[in-house]
Every structure is written in C-alpha cells, then in structure tokens.
Amino acid sequence: KTGYVGNIIPRGEHHYSQWTINHYLRIAEKANDYKIMINSHESVRPTGLSRTYPNWVAAEAARGTEFEAFGGNNPDHQTILPFTRFMGGPMDYTPGIFQTKLDYYFPGDTRFVKTTLAKQLALYVVMYSPLQMAADLPENYAKHMDAFQFIKDVAVDWDDTKILSAEPGDYIHTARKAKGKDEWYVGGITDENTRNFTVDFSFLPKGKKYEATIYADGDDADYIKNPQSYKIYKKNVTSKSKLPMKLARSGGYAISVKVIK
Template sequence: MLRIVTLTTGAGLAGVDFAASHGMQFIEFDSGWYGPEHSSTDATAPIPALDLPAVISHAAQKDIGVLLYINPLAMSDSDALFALYRSWGVAGVKLGFINDGTQAMTQQIISWVRTAAANHLLVDSHDDVRPFGFERTYPNWISMEGVRGNEHFPTATHNLPLPYTRNIGGPMDYTICYGQSRDQTTNAHQMAMAAVYYQPLNFLYWYDSPSKYANTANWPGLPWFDAIPTSWDESRTLTGAIGQYIAVARRKGATWYLGTMTNENPRTLAIPLSFLDEARGTYTATIYADGTPGTRPCTTPLTVSTRNVTPATVLNVSMAPAGGQAVILTPA
C-alpha cells in the first residue's frame, strides 16, 4: 500500500498509477485529508485541494482500493460515517491514535471493526493497539501498528527482537522505508522486512512520493517490492537468535521469498535451501544483497545478482552492519 504524501488530486492520481504499475493493491490518504485531525470532527468531506471522487473512480479503473485515515474525534457516529464511505467506494479505513488498555476502549475498537465489517471496509488500526487475536474473529481487521515502526527510524537492534516478540501476536504495521536517508539500516535490511515480518497490509515508501522513484535505475530494490506478496501459503523460520539475526522463508504458489536481517554486527549465514521442492529441481535465485559497507548503514549500496540453485544448495548470506538480504527463488 502507498501512502499519498501530498493531499491533492494530482498526487492521488499519480499515486494510483504508481501503485498499479508496481503491483500494489491500495493507496491511502493519511491525516489531513478532511482537515486538521486534532480539531476537525467532520470526516465527511475532503479538503478543497482533493477531488476524492475523481481519485476513487480512477483507482477503481486500475483495480486499486482507497483507504482513508480517521481520528477518533471524527468517529462519534461510525455507523453513518462508514456507510457513507461504502457509498463512495472506499475500500477501508485507517484508525489513528487508537490507544487501548481499558476494557471500555477495547470494546469501542471492536465496535468500530464490526461496523466496518458490516460496510465491507478493511481496518488498519494505528498507534498503541495491543494484538489480542481479534483479527481472526474479524478478518476485515487486517492490520494494526502496536510497534515503534520505521516512522521513527529505529536501529537494527530494535528491529531484530520484533519477529520473536511483537510479531508473533499478529499483523504488525511497521511502515517500511526503503531508500530513506534517515534509515539506520541498509536498504537490504528494509527489503528483508517484507519477508521476515508478517504484515498483510504493508505500507511501502512511507515518506516518499512516486516521483522519487521515477528513475528506476537508481532504485534496484523496486522489483523485490513489486513482486513480494503479503499473504502466504507456507512460512518457515530457518535460523535466528533473538536480537541478533533471523532468516525467514515464505512461499506463495511455487515461488519462495527469503529475508535475512542482522543487528549492527556484520554477519554471514549459511542457509540450506532444503525447503525448496525437489520435484521442481532448479530454481533461479534473484539476490538483493548489501554491497561494501558505507559510512552509515543507509549509504551501503544494494547489489543484485542471479544464480541457479537447487534444494541441495547452501546459500552463503553476507550482511553488512545493520544489513540484510532479500532473495526471490523462482522455479527455473
């Protein structure tokens, strides 16, 4: 999913086109689309700069869904609001500043999710929502934050415990920031998150606009994000140590996606590919790896290579400090 950073009609249309050309399913208009979120209580009309019906219509033609952000201040009548969004053709809502902890708030969140389900809306709840399993009861509740994600550019040491702790509780909206100069990790580390972390509604390129990626030659990691799914037929944790490193492989159809991440220590892992299907024989591995470490992790270049592998192959995965590796394994 792509967040539309600039809240205008033109940015929305461009975002739809970018999403469609890069294998994404949704765009999202974040806080501000109906006015200042901490003072405006009317989320029934967009700001003048945004022709929302035009964007939704264009998105429908491209098979892209549109999500809208809402602050609880504007949800005093969620029944009417969500019914209105359904009539507009909106695909879902992102509920901001949702801080649970009390029974009353938990029941309120569930009520919002039930109302959204009745109106065929997906829900992504943000901020301090603890995972408590209700996404199985209400499958439209597709994602939640409940994590210090990459909006805050945390360290690799922060990122490495998450697969073993927060993420085992349910979907984790981390907001991947590939290609950001403020990252404290390498680009390959950011890419690997899309396989390592379980998140059915991944926000990508959180702080950026499509124009940044117009020259695709400057962004060799884009094909990885274009290809990787967000739901899986099979998942395997191959190796790891809490807070230090991890390797996860996930399969969709016949294709496997392998992600590895390390903390601030450079590391080489020997990964047996015995999980591959022997009946399929040879696979083509497209490997997105750390290059020579830069002066800061985010300046470490990304290298791309291909090779043939089989289930008997042991893949040597070298990672720079705060680095990672992302590999697509496709039957040859």
C-alpha cells in the same frame, strides 16, 4: 488505515482504556459490515483478534520505522519484534524506506533511519502483514527501480513459513512460500553487527529448479556511512543449494525464488 496519534478523544481516555478497546472493536465490526479492511496505527497491541475479525488485517501497535529516525528504535529492534509484537498478529511496520537520512530533506538534520536499503527489502519477508506499505516517496523509488522490483514481486500472504535461523536481538532469517504460487521469498536481517550467513535452500521442493534473484548489501554498505549500497544478481538454485550472504551493520538481504518452467 486508522490512526490514534496523540491524546485520545474523548479527553481522559487512553490508547489502552476500556472505552478505546471497545472503540477498536466497533471499528472492526462496522468495517466488516461494509467489507472494508482495517489497518490500525497507534492502536493497542493485538491479541489474536485478526482471527475473530479477518478484515482487521494489520495493526502497527508497536514502534514502527519512524521511531528509528525520531528516537527510540535501535538496529536490533526488528530482530526482536518477530518474537514479541508479532505473536499477537500481523504488523504494519511501514517498510520500504530507501532514503534514510533526514538531512536529504532538512539540511543539517542528523537523524536517520537505522537500516540499509537491502534490509528494508528483507522486512517485507521478515515482518508479516497481508497489507503492506511502500512507505517512501515515489521519487526515491524512481532512483532505485531495480531494487523496487522486489517490492513489486513480493507476496503479502503465505502458504508456509520457515525460520531458517534466529536469535532475538541479533538476527533472523525467514523463508516464506507465496500463497497459491510456486514462489518463495527469503529475508534476513541483523542488528548493529555485521554477520555472515549461509542460506540453505533445502526448504524448496526436491527435483525442481528455481531462479533466485538476490538483493544484497553492497560490499561497502553500512547503515550509517553508506546505507544505499546494494547489489542485485541472479542464480539458479535447487533444494540442494547453499548461498553464502554477508550482512552489513544493520543490514540484510532479500531473495525472490521463482520456479523455472
């Protein structure tokens, strides 16, 4: 993972200058010679170059998770990126933040990541990156290993993608088929408003039965008041199934769908 925080060296160049653009390309080309993957952070917005350089698997190149706490990102930010930033290629949004309040580390600090825990799981499906992060501290995951199971299970690359429903700035619900497996993963997120949504599993192959493990916002979940409230349950589903979901404010849900053999 390369990073370009702060002023570029040589002084006087910028993240978007021709010299720095050439630098990004030189890094991708040289890394390719050694069969090394590149995930560039704070780089310029990509324009499909991951197709030219397949080893350039991801780039941040937009305001990632940290900006939710350090300023700038509102709860609708992630519902917009799939229609803007992601048009240029995969993004490492650094998802997976389970402890969202900085007061936990620095008493009195009022900043926080504007999300529920369940929404963080949904980002692994909604935001495409073949190299994903588990961006929180190990001890925070150790407290929620039941929820961390989704991060362990979820694929990083896909054979198929279905956008079940979306409105930029409001919500997006995405289903993806794991590459080379008979498994699907579904993620849905919302902005600062609570929402109801019914997941229609008609994207599943007909005639097969699947076990769905649902990671949802808890009944009292709220991105400000109770972000770590979630519930996990299982349900058998087919292509005819429909599943109602309730999303908390800046909340979401994630579902792993595995074939029953």
